Amino acid sequence: MLPNLLTVDLEEWFVVETLADRFSPQDWMDLPSTLERNCNRLLRLFARHDVRATWFVVGWCAERYPALMYRIAERGHEIACHSFGHRMVDRLSPDEFRLDTRRAINAIMESTGVRPLGYRAPSWSLSEKVPWAFEILADLGFEYDSSIFPIKHDVYGMPDGPRQPFRMTFDQSRFLYELPATTVRRWGRNIPIGGGGYLRHSPYWYSRRMIRRVNRGGQPVMVYMHPWEIDPEPPPVTGLSLTQRFRTYGSTATFEQKLDRLLSEFQFIPVIDYVRSITRHRIGFER
Helix, strand or coil: CCEEEEEEEECCHHHHHHCCCCCCHHHHCCCCCCHHHHHHHHHHHHHHHHCEEEECCHHHHHHCCHHHHHHHHCCCEEEEEECCCCCHHCCCCCHHHCCCCCCHHHHHHHHHCCCCEECCHHHHHHCCCHHHHHHHHHHHHHHHHHCCCCCCCCCCCCCCCCCCCCEEEEEHHHHHECCCCEEEECCEEEEEEEEEHHHCCCCCHHHHHHHHHHHHCCCCCCEEEEEHHCCCCCCCCCCCHHEEEHHHHHCCHHHHHHHHHHHHCCCEEEEHHHHHHHHHCCCCCCC
């Protein structure tokens, strides 16, 4: 069975772009945290299925919950980077991006003793708009990035972006593997599967069928989730639009059961294990 890639974007519920107009970073310390209880739910679920995941950690969370970060790393999961302040990269200057990423690396290393080798941008915000960001990641010592989402979306997306993993090369023998979010090609467009709201809201039979379709084509599926997505009782936020409410609260009460079935039926590995395998067989991954 072809192994798929299991990833968690480790962040608080209030950092999501859907709620950015409600809560600024200055508010974060005063908001109720759900991070530990939901990360513990995921850890128990992963342990029950004997799987390891890649956790893309927000540096702000690493600073606030170092014991949790250490516990995740101690259980054999890969620790990767999800920025420090969860600011969309396409709204930062190159210097701001470099500073934010360095700060995140330091916070993660301080809490876990692990130097992250993978990066995922907040809200999938790496695209052709910020080509300099990929080179900065290579400069900072990352081996891979997983930030391109080849779809059209109101917040993010690179509709004409690559759909399969590839290797970027830069001057001075630097390189970076890119592992885009998974899509399937249907009706002349890229359809997202396997993560976030696309996995949370879809019927399980549909997700299973699409994952099998991608696997039959010889590619792993990038499954991703956020700790707040498995919370059956998330903190209430009043005055949300229907779209905001759907994106924030929709299907959270049943998502853990869906993940349980997914982990039972498919094999999963951390991203770094897959990167190591394609590093040994680099032909076909140049771009």
